[in-house]
Amino acid sequence: MNRRGSTGNGTTRRRARSGPITIEDVATKAGVSAATVSRTLNGNYPVAAATRSKVERAVRELGYVVNAHARALAGNTTRTVGIVVNDVIDPFFAYIARGVEREATSRGRLCLIAATQGDSRRELALVDLLHEQRADAVVLVGGAYDDPTFTRQMTKRAEALAAAGSVLVLCGRPSLGPGVPTVQVSYDNEGGAAAITDYLIGAGHRRILYLGGPTALSTTAARLAGHRRALAARGIPVDPDLIQTGEFGRRFGYHRLRELLAEGVDATAVFAANDMVAAGALEALTEAGLRVPADLSLVGYDDLPVAAEVAPGLTTVHVPLEEMGREAVRLALAGEDTDTNAAPGSSMTVGTHIVTRASVGPPNPDRRP
Amino acid sequence: MNRRGSTGNGTTRRRARSGPITIEDVATKAGVSAATVSRTLNGNYPVAAATRSKVERAVRELGYVVNAHARALAGNTTRTVGIVVNDVIDPFFAYIARGVEREATSRGRLCLIAATQGDSRRELALVDLLHEQRADAVVLVGGAYDDPTFTRQMTKRAEALAAAGSVLVLCGRPSLGPGVPTVQVSYDNEGGAAAITDYLIGAGHRRILYLGGPTALSTTAARLAGHRRALAARGIPVDPDLIQTGEFGRRFGYHRLRELLAEGVDATAVFAANDMVAAGALEALTEAGLRVPADLSLVGYDDLPVAAEVAPGLTTVHVPLEEMGREAVRLALAGEDTDTNAAPGSSMTVGTHIVTRASVGPPNPDRRP
DNA sequence: ATGAAAGCGCTAACAC
DNA sequence: GTGTTAGCGCTTTCAT
Numbered sequence: 001m002n003r004r005g006s007t008g009n010g011t012t013r014r015r016a017r018s019g020p021i022t023i024e025d026v027a028t029k030a031g032v033s034a035a036t037v038s039r040t041l042n043g044n045y046p047v048a049a050a051t052r053s054k055v056e057r058a059v060r061e062l063g064y065v066v067n068a069h070a071r072a073l074a075g076n077t078t079r080t081v082g083i084v085v086n087d088v089i090d091p092f093f094a095y096i097a098r099g100v101e102r103e104a105t106s107r108g109r110l111c112l113i114a115a116t117q118g119d120s121r122r123e124l125a126l127v128d129l130l131h132e133q134r135a136d137a138v139v140l141v142g143g144a145y146d147d148p149t150f151t152r153q154m155t156k157r158a159e160a161l162a163a164a165g166s167v168l169v170l171c172g173r174p175s176l177g178p179g180v181p182t183v184q185v186s187y188d189n190e191g192g193a194a195a196i197t198d199y200l201i202g203a204g205h206r207r208i209l210y211l212g213g214p215t216a217l218s219t220t221a222a223r224l225a226g227h228r229r230a231l232a233a234r235g236i237p238v239d240p241d242l243i244q245t246g247e248f249g250r251r252f253g254y255h256r257l258r259e260l261l262a263e264g265v266d267a268t269a270v271f272a273a274n275d276m277v278a279a280g281a282l283e284a285l286t287e288a289g290l291r292v293p294a295d296l297s298l299v300g301y302d303d304l305p306v307a308a309e310v311a312p313g314l315t316t317v318h319v320p321l322e323e324m325g326r327e328a329v330r331l332a333l334a335g336e337d338t339d340t341n342a343a344p345g346s347s348m349t350v351g352t353h354i355v356t357r358a359s360v361g362p363p364n365p366d367r368r369p
Numbered sequence: 370m371n372r373r374g375s376t377g378n379g380t381t382r383r384r385a386r387s388g389p390i391t392i393e394d395v396a397t398k399a400g401v402s403a404a405t406v407s408r409t410l411n412g413n414y415p416v417a418a419a420t421r422s423k424v425e426r427a428v429r430e431l432g433y434v435v436n437a438h439a440r441a442l443a444g445n446t447t448r449t450v451g452i453v454v455n456d457v458i459d460p461f462f463a464y465i466a467r468g469v470e471r472e473a474t475s476r477g478r479l480c481l482i483a484a485t486q487g488d489s490r491r492e493l494a495l496v497d498l499l500h501e502q503r504a505d506a507v508v509l510v511g512g513a514y515d516d517p518t519f520t521r522q523m524t525k526r527a528e529a530l531a532a533a534g535s536v537l538v539l540c541g542r543p544s545l546g547p548g549v550p551t552v553q554v555s556y557d558n559e560g561g562a563a564a565i566t567d568y569l570i571g572a573g574h575r576r577i578l579y580l581g582g583p584t585a586l587s588t589t590a591a592r593l594a595g596h597r598r599a600l601a602a603r604g605i606p607v608d609p610d611l612i613q614t615g616e617f618g619r620r621f622g623y624h625r626l627r628e629l630l631a632e633g634v635d636a637t638a639v640f641a642a643n644d645m646v647a648a649g650a651l652e653a654l655t656e657a658g659l660r661v662p663a664d665l666s667l668v669g670y671d672d673l674p675v676a677a678e679v680a681p682g683l684t685t686v687h688v689p690l691e692e693m694g695r696e697a698v699r700l701a702l703a704g705e706d707t708d709t710n711a712a713p714g715s716s717m718t719v720g721t722h723i724v725t726r727a728s729v730g731p732p733n734p735d736r737r738p
Numbered sequence: 739a740t741g742a743a744a745g746c747g748c749t750a751a752c753a754c
Numbered sequence: 755g756t757g758t759t760a761g762c763g764c765t766t767t768c769a770t
Binding site: 067 | 746747748749750
């Protein structure tokens with residue numbers, strides 16, 4: 001790993017170095033100074049056409065590739081943004097990641113991605129790693145566990161990032177508290193949940209099973225709050241037996257609903273915490289010989305591709321995930337050309353709306369559980 | 370952006386700098402030299418316990434975060450690996466990306482990800498970008514277009530990377546040619562396609578429709594070759610009308626098969642180029658009132674989650690995608706502790722196997738197209 | 739076990 | 755329009 005060494009040895013000066021090709025090599029070959037090569041490469045400075053082509057030729061012939069680290073160190077600009085997700089497979093995260101990646105790339109930046117696997121300690125460590133890399137922005141995606149210790153530690157990270165001229169972007173997750181220097185991109189979980197619950201009520205449903213979502217997750221709390229609010233607004237009492245939180249996966253939706261069905265749960269509609277859960281629920285329903293929406297209605301949340309792919313298509317709440325990702329980096333980099341690149345404090349909320357497909361109908365009082 | 374400047378102004382020396390906290394600040398605060406801080410932080414050198422705790426305290430109190438760029442520049446080690454995919458949403462790529470990300474993280478590295486959107490020029494540019502970042506390895510995923518110009522240009526990149534002590538890893542894509550310094554992780558496209566075709570033949574099928582996959586893609590060529598080989602081995606003639614390449618998506622599977630069905634295509638089984646196409650095909654079949662496998666058999670390729678999620682479950686060829694991603698970085702970083710970190714020339718092939726679900730049965734001669 | 743000093747490869751004043 | 759000169763923040767000899 002040591003490539004230092006015989007710089008000052010007694011051998012001939014030329015062709016002494018066999019290591020990586022540097023800007024100096026290009027300069028020598030083109031018969032100009034390193035500064036001129038730099039200016040040519042960055043194109044943000046006037047350079048004579050003749051010089052330019054000499055330099056470009058030297059670059060080509062030498063196969064020179066600028067060292068981004070040296071550049072970052074000297075120029076104080078890294079051209080990378082970081083994103084921390086739960087899991088790159090999960091479509092919810094993948095769509096947001098795509099937005100981040102696309103927006104970053106369109107701004108000539110590379111995207112550093114890291115996955116937490118749902119471990120909040122890892123999340124903190126990854127934010128640190130991204131800070132080490134001096135990412136221009138660090139985007140944190142998805143619901144956070146509502147733990148004061150964790151919040152405090154993440155707050156510290158947000159402040160450190162801000163102090164270093166970067167920004168922590170909270171994408172679809174709750175604020176760390178007033179005064180914490182972050183940028184936020186959110187969507188209305190509570191409102192969406194209320195809207196789709198109300199939609200179900202409008203279709204005649206009174207007994208709606210809320211299924212899925214980790215209890216400790218802020219997202220679950222918000223969706224549940226919206227659900228309850230809509231119920232309350234219509235004067236429908238909340239039956240605790242109809243609140244069945246748990247997890248976010250398809251598996252959970254399938255297994256839990258299957259159990260519930262076996263126990264003879266009394267509901268005419270299911271509000272799944274997200275589309276994955278809904279897909280699993282649909283599986284359980286179909287397996288039980290129940291038709292959707294003839295026997296039972298079903299709605300999801302997020303409008304992931306799966307919602308359109310299952311039969312019947314799922315009525316769900318559309319969340320513009322990719323757009324959120326793009327917006328996250330736009331907002332974070334908004335002040336990039338000004339003095340300070342961070343724009344802490346800015347925040348925006350993207351709109352959601354109900355997408356109507358075929359999974360909701362009037363209640364069927366005759367269904368035998 | 371300019372944080373240089375008044376270094377030599379006349380004001381008091383202490384507290385002159387308000388910029389980022391550096392190792393020097395930590396050294397001062399701890400009353401030691403920068404070298405000692407470095408050694409403490411890296412832990413690869415003996416440091417007195419007392420000194421260590423002084424340094425650690427200073428780091429904590431100052432909120433110091435090492436600058437990865439300075440470290441990379443000085444230490445010649447970047448601790449990042451790059452991955453270039455088509456699209457982060459596509460599960461095929463996402464699973465491989467997950468493997469790369471997990472293996473990278475488990476080795477204390479961060480993962481730089483970039484998406485080409487299927488544009489080969491972008492692919493070249495992204496490899497350059499990753500080279501600029503001095504990624505320890507650059508993993509290229511997915512089928513390549515079989516264009517000599519492109520191959521030549523990518524070869525140049527592979528050589529440049531190798532010369533810089535990095536490696537280009539070809540993950541599930543064809544070699545750039547003998548002698549090109551790359552690492553390869555592949556799976557047997559042709560063998561898998563032959564195997565599943567033979568499986569269909571074994572079930573009694575003689576007229577098998579091959580559906581999907583971009584014609585110009587190396588992957589398509591390989592799968593098709595395997596399909597033809599299996600047919601030939603059983604003495605079944607290849608009917609050109611039954612080779613319907615095109616794209617890889619669900620949409621394509623649905624629309625193309627729908628047209629074909631309308632035209633009264635004469636086949637008893639469909640071999641979809643991948644599971645996404647198969648899922649679309651299943652949709653078209655179901656819509657046409659055809660039952661799988663009673664009326665028509667259907668198989669896919671890749672064993673993506675969707676294969677297990679549709680009803681009936683898809684018989685398909687399992688490809689260990691995540692494992693390929695992990696293997697890609699393992700192989701690439703195999704020599705990391707030795708003199709040269711690249712291990713060009715190494716290659717490995719992961720095994721595939723048929724996963725039997727419910728989508729294949731005997732041919733139904735009575736089906737009315 | 740620790741410090742001093744010399745770079746790593748680049749950019750950005752500052753001259754001319 | 756181009757060269758010269760300082761660093762950017764770190765690691766790593768080489769001393770001690």
